[in-house]
Amino acid sequence: MTDSPLVSAEWLMENIDAPDLRVIDASWYPSWASPSNAGRDTYARGHIPGAVYFDIDEIADTTSDLPHMMPDSVKFSSRIRKLGVGDGNRIVVYDANDFFASARVWWMFRHMGHKDVYVLDGGLRAWQGAGGELEDLPPVVTGGRHFTPRVRSDLIKTMEQMQTLAATSAAPILDARPSGRFNGVEAEPRAGLSSGHIPGSVNIPSSALIGSDGKLVDKAHLEVLLGKCRSSPAVATCGSGVSAAVIALALAELGNYDVAVYDGSWTEWASHADNPVQKADA
Structure with missing residues (x-):
């Protein structure tokens, strides 16, 4: 890959069919500025082919009074496996809102000890600008891969x-x-x-x-x-x-x-x- 935490749209286009690559859409908008579920709605209207949706308000410590707090390793691992992501995967995260919240999800994976995670520089806009197509149907997720958290406190x-x-x-x-x-x-x-x-x-x-x-x-x-x-x-x-x-x-x-x-x-x-x-x- 690269020493950078970023990948370009061109790189993603060339590697999107790699069997170990997983693409995550982390589009999110603050509740005080946008309607509820605005990020998920953005994903539903059109996303990078094969991308799964990561909701920072759901993959969170929902028992806390504070918004989208980091969940414990058990919940994180469970939710990630349901997205078809696990050990040995290279992960590329993107969003449709200038790194909100792709940078957050990148950090969450790193906090859980997963190093092979990157952010699409420029997000969905860069993908479309490079000629990338979108799809509006959720991908078929094949689970079973284990995710081993190695928490970096x-x-x-x-x-x-x-x-x-x-x-x-x-x-x-x-x-x-x-x-x-x-x-x-x-x-x-x-x-x-x-x-x-x-x-x-x-x-x-x-x-x-x-x-x-x-x-x-x-x-x-x-x-x-x-x-x-x-x-x-x-x-x-x-x-x-x-x-x-x-x-x-x-x-x-x-x-x-x-x-x-x-x-x-x-x-x-x-x-x-x-x-x-x-x-x-x-």
Whole structure:
């Protein structure tokens, strides 16, 4: 494959019939911005031939009050097997919404110890732009392949761990939300949450990492934005753990595959009154 976490539409076209390759559609839209099931509806209207649909709101810890939290390894493995994905598969994830939530699903597989997973650079738009066809019928999934989780606990952070990081500055905290929300001058889209950021964190809006063509910006641009973290531990956060994974993906493109994601992100942090909140005028 490649040292990059990305593959091109052209590469996918050349390799899509490989027997060990599995393609996953992870299209997802925030509930506060789009109708319910918008991602699944996008998949149903047309997807890359053979792709199965990964719903981050269903393959999640649905007992949590927080949105799309990482499920335990038992549930993840069970759901993945039902999608026909298992050990020995090369996985390519894509979406129709500028890495929402293909980067998240890529990170989920890596957290579960599966290294042979990649993201289609530019997503569905790149596939169609390269002449790729779509189908609107779900594929016939052949199960039976076992998925063995090898959980990397270092790739996920809890609120308690983030409290320690905020107090000690032991590793950079990179926040992917828009600058207005990060600085506390624009409202959060989730009702009841104050805006602002975890003390000591740095704002790297995920939109700055994505070009107008829906692809990750080039390495030179990534180096300017993220170069200080290319070879050191870092933690990415956002509103609910989705766009944070775009930062993790971008740093992997620079060679750092060990970036953790704060799964609860701002939704969890700001829901606890005891957690300190910093704003631009602090």
